[in-house]
Amino acid sequence: MTRPYPHWIVAPTIPARFVREMLGQLRLDADARAALLERCDLPREALRDGYRVAPLNYRALSRLAVGVGDDEALGFFARTVPLGSFEQLLRLLVHLPTLAEAFEEAARFYKLFDDSPPWRLEKHARIARLLLTPRPGAQTDSVLWPHMLLLALWHTGSWLTGEILPLRRIVLPGHLSAFTAQTRFLFGRQPVSPLRHGWSCRR
Known part of the structure; x- marks a missing residue:
């Protein structure tokens, strides 16, 4: 063998x-x-x-x-996200009729811990864009946080739909260009440079 x-x-x-x-x-x-x-x-x-x-x-x-x-967000939010919060969020999301509503509801949920939603969803015909909206400081300066957050959104969305969500583009801020190879490994797609500062993914 x-x-x-x-x-x-x-x-x-x-x-x-x-x-x-x-x-x-x-x-x-x-x-x-x-x-x-x-x-x-x-x-x-x-x-x-x-x-x-x-x-x-x-x-x-x-x-x-x-x-x-004792924090599911590893201290990146203004307030602690208690253990078990993500599990409870999934119980809520599975009852929503569309993936767009699930992403928007999840953003409202995490706003409870950070005063502002950590991402926003933009929809154009059959294309959706998830744009991270980090707070200045630890969230903006971090390499770990945007990778972790986008990966969680992608995996959660794929689980909700029962299939791997197709990604058209991953936009990587210029100051994190040294981590292009890591982003490509995690998402299976070469990231591109943004026209404006920010993290996003399209499907």
């Missing part, structure tokens, strides 16, 4: 900045941060530029970070 290759050989990896931002949101001291990395079989060097993290280790760290911070 042929043995599968280890995940670190066949799977693309995640850059250190994603890990650094995630742990930075938790505001842990050095010892607590090192202990959390160790639980995920990651060395302290995982926070240094140039280090790449295997997806299984990164997934484990993401789950632990949400639990340690």
